């Protein structure tokens with residue numbers, strides 16, 4: 362055997378393990394896999410220990426899911442962040458499963474850019490445990506994943522938001538499970554990457570990015586819609602989708618995202634969808650169950 366042989370054998374073994382991981386992650390039945398975070402084997406694609414270790418729940422703003430400051434006094438927890446008190450969010454509610462931080466930021470990028478659709482099953486399952494989600498699932502008429510533009514869909518071959526929504530619903534209690542509908546909203550604007558742009562700039566560029574097709578208007582009118590996306594950064598994309606749904610008569614629009622960006626720096630690093638996406642624990646909404654005078658939303 363030549364000196365090169367061990368390296369070739371190692372590479373071959375690594376390739377086989379990688380193929381096995383992908384097959385195990387894509388299965389509907391359980392195969393031992395390697396945890397994407399701790400790399401322990403055999404485990405689930407995301408092992409329970411990692412999901413818990415990186416899953417601290419935070420009090421979040423009710424309408425943008427931004428993490429709220431910890432005052433150390435549960436009674437003093439606010440329902441809305443300063444930004445939403447100043448300029449009310451177009452969303453009726455927003456739920457974020459995790460912060461856009463290690464390891465979720467890397468996994469979100471892998472789901473979006475590395476064809477690692479097996480991850481969607483584990484991440485969607487994790488999203489099911491988002492505090493506040495069960496009540497919203499019970500109330501929703503439709504679950505609507507944020508659509509990609511036709512061009513982006515062709516390039517990528519899949520929509521990561523749809524994969525997450527599908528997996529989330531598959532793990533949700535059957536009685537609470539609203540139907541998913543991918544035909545209620547269309548992305549009609551294909552834009553360049555947005556990550557270097559300010560929130561105001563994004564809002565302006567994306568204002569008419571989505572449309573409810575005429576044949577779907579009757580299914581939206583008067584209904585409660587739960588939007589699902591992978592990452593929320595400024596919220597400009599969700600705001601644009603919400604605007605289209607409200608124009609079609611939606612009575613309530615809320616959002617569930619896998620990860621919520623924490624700061625402007627996070628936004629700059631968030632995996633943008635080449636202009637298609639702006640978006641973002643167990644996942645969480647405000648810890649207070651009784652809203653304290655909701656800020657009035659601009660129309």
Ligand SMILES: [Zn+2]
Nearest residue numbers: 396399408411
């Ligand atoms: Zn792990």
Ligand SMILES: [Zn+2]
Nearest residue numbers: 422425442445
């Ligand atoms: Zn807020």
